[in-house]
Amino acid sequence: MLEQVNVFYEGWGERWxxxxxxxxxxxxGRPLIVFEYSNEARQKGLELSSYTLPLEGAQLRRDFPDHQLHLPGPVYDALPDGWGLLLMDRMFRRRGLxxxxxxxxxRLAYIGSHAMGALTFEPVAPEGQESKVHIPLEQLAAQVQEVLHGDGGEFLQTLLLVGGSPQGARPKALVYRDPETGGF
Known part of the structure; x- marks a missing residue:
């Protein structure tokens, strides 16, 4: 389960x-989504929702409405509506999820930079799991095949870490080739 997503503003030629x-x-003690403004957002003073998400106030915001998937309003608005969610769900099911x-x-991580509006979303890898995964390519290929056939659920988190972007119809992995040893 993804635990953290950074939200970026990309409007009027800016990105922060x-x-x-x-x-x-x-x-x-129960699953809860919390939101925190970045220092840069507070400095810039861009308030996208002055009534429900003012810049001034509590550092951590929570208890967003159920009908907004427990997300702040401007973030929820970046998700697709019914048809888009239907297509997204069908794609997830086709991938065995x-x-x-x-x-x-x-869902936000999947949308990434393809959301409507000025917000984009980037997943954050948990500490200690930043692309320092060492898996032989043969094992990676075998595990991908298991996932494609509906098995190998325990390997999905590793695939998310090495898979780069979640878009695309075919499995991918970002690998590092050591120029001195030629190993991956």
């Missing part, structure tokens, strides 16, 4: 981090 969304159980287990942050 607007805030961060985190899925956590630390505050209440259970749509009921796909959370709001995973």
């Amino acid at each position: 981090q607007w805030g961060t969304l985190v899925s956590t159980t630390a505050l209440t 259970t749509t009921a287990r796909i959370g709001s942050l995973e």
Whole structure:
């Protein structure tokens, strides 16, 4: 399960981090999405929702409405509506995923820079898991085949880490080739 997504503002030729969304159980013991404005957003003073998400106030915002998938309004508005969600769910099912287990942050990560409006979304790898995954290419290929055949669910997190962008119809991996040893 994806735990953190950075939200960027990309409008009028600018790009800067607007805030961060985190899925956590630390505050209440149950899954909860919290939002925090970035320092840059506070400095720039761009308030996208002055009534429900003012810049001034609590550092961590939470308890967003159920009908907004527990997301702040401007973030929820970046997701596709009914038809787009239907297509997204069908694509997830085609990839062997259970749509009921796909959370709001995973949907935002999938949308990435293709959202309507000025917000874009980038998943954040958990600490200690930043692309330092060492998997022989043969094992990677075998595990991908298991996932494609509906098995290998425990390997999905690793695929998310090495897979780069979630878009595309075919499995991909970003690999590093050591120029001195020639190994991957």
